[in-house]
Amino acid sequence: MxxxxxxxxxxxxxxxxxxxxxxxxxxxxxxxxxxxxxxxxxxxxxxxxxxxxxxxxxxxxxxxxxxxxxxxxxxxxxxxxxxxxxxxxxxxxxxxxxxxxxxxxxxxxxxxxxxxxxxxxxxxxxxxxxxxxxxxxxxxxxxxxxxxxxxxxxxxxxxxxxxxxxxxxxxxxAGLSKPASPNVPLISQGVLKKLTARESEVVGLIVEGLLDKEIAHRLGISYTTVRTHIDRSFQKLDVSSRSKLIRVLQAEAR
The missing domain is CATH 3.30.450.40 (GAF domain)
Known part of the structure; x- marks a missing residue:
C-alpha cells in the first residue's frame, strides 16, 4: 500500500x-x-x-x-x-x-x-x-x-x-468489564492554581471524556461559553488539544 x-x-x-x-x-x-x-x-x-x-x-x-x-x-x-x-x-x-x-x-x-x-x-x-x-x-x-x-x-x-x-x-x-465512566486522572493543585473555578470544572469534564455540548448541558452554560473556557484553559496550560491536556494533567499528577 x-x-x-x-x-x-x-x-x-x-x-x-x-x-x-x-x-x-x-x-x-x-x-x-x-x-x-x-x-x-x-x-x-x-x-x-x-x-x-x-x-x-x-x-x-x-x-x-x-x-x-x-x-x-x-x-x-x-x-x-x-x-x-x-x-x-x-x-x-x-x-x-x-x-x-x-x-x-x-x-x-x-x-x-x-x-x-x-x-x-x-x-x-x-x-x-x-x-x-x-x-x-x-x-x-x-x-x-x-x-x-x-x-x-x-x-x-x-x-x-x-x-x-x-x-x-x-x-x-479503568477496571471495566462493561462500558462505564473512564478512569479520571487527578488534577494537581499546581494546575488548579492556574485556572479559574469554572475553567477547572470544564477541564475536569474534559478529562471525564465529555464533549463540548455535553459539558454545556452538564454545567447549564452555553456552548460558546464552554469553548471560551476551553480556549483560555489551553492557553494557560500551554496545550493545543485535548490529548495534550490529558498528558499535562497526568504528568502533574505523578
Missing amino acids: YLTTREIKLVSEIFAVLADALPEQLMRQEVGVRMLDLLRADYLGSYVWDDEKKEFVNRVSFNMSDDNLSEYEQYYQYRDTVTPLLQNCRQAVRVSDVIPQTELVRTELFNDFLRRDGLHWGMDVFAWSGNDNIGDLRIWRGKKRDNFSDNDLALAELIRPAFTAALARARTA
Whole structure:
C-alpha cells in the first residue's frame, strides 16, 4: 500500500493518539476527527456495545445531528438490520460490501435516519477484544462523493489493530468489564492554581471524556461559553488539544 506524505502525517498522528493513555471516549473523539481527515470523509459516529443491554452506548459523533442520533439510539438501532452484519466483521468493511447500495437506499434505516444527515457511502471499523465488541468507528461520505476505495479500506485496516489495542488498554486501566465512566486522572493543585473555578470544572469534564455540548448541558452554560473556557484553559496550560491536556494533567499528577 502506497501512502502519500499527507497520509503518512495523519497516520502518524493517529498512532500517537492511540499510544497515549487517554480516557476511552476522548480517545475515540481524537482518533475519529483524524480518521475523517485521513479518509476524506464527511461524517462519523462511534459507539461502544453494551452486551448486557444489547445496545450501543457512549456516543461520539462529528457533523451529525444530535436529534437524529438520539432517534437512532432510541428507535432505529433496535430495528437496524445492516449494522449487525457490519458488527460481525473482524476487519474494516465498506457498508456496500455487506449490502448492495441499491438495497441499502430502500431500507428504513437509510431513508429515515442516514439520509437525514446526508450519509450515503459508509465504512465501519469494529474493534473486537476476544468475543467482546469494545468500540467502533462508523465513517460516512455524502451522496456526491465516491464510495470508499480499496486503498481507503486498507488505511482503515492499518489503524484497526492499534485502535483495538488502545480501547482494550483504556478499559483495563479503568477496571471495566462493561462500558462505564473512564478512569479520571487527578488534577494537581499546581494546575488548579492556574485556572479559574469554572475553567477547572470544564477541564475536569474534559478529562471525564465529555464533549463540548455535553459539558454545556452538564454545567447549564452555553456552548460558546464552554469553548471560551476551553480556549483560555489551553492557553494557560500551554496545550493545543485535548490529548495534550490529558498528558499535562497526568504528568502533574505523578
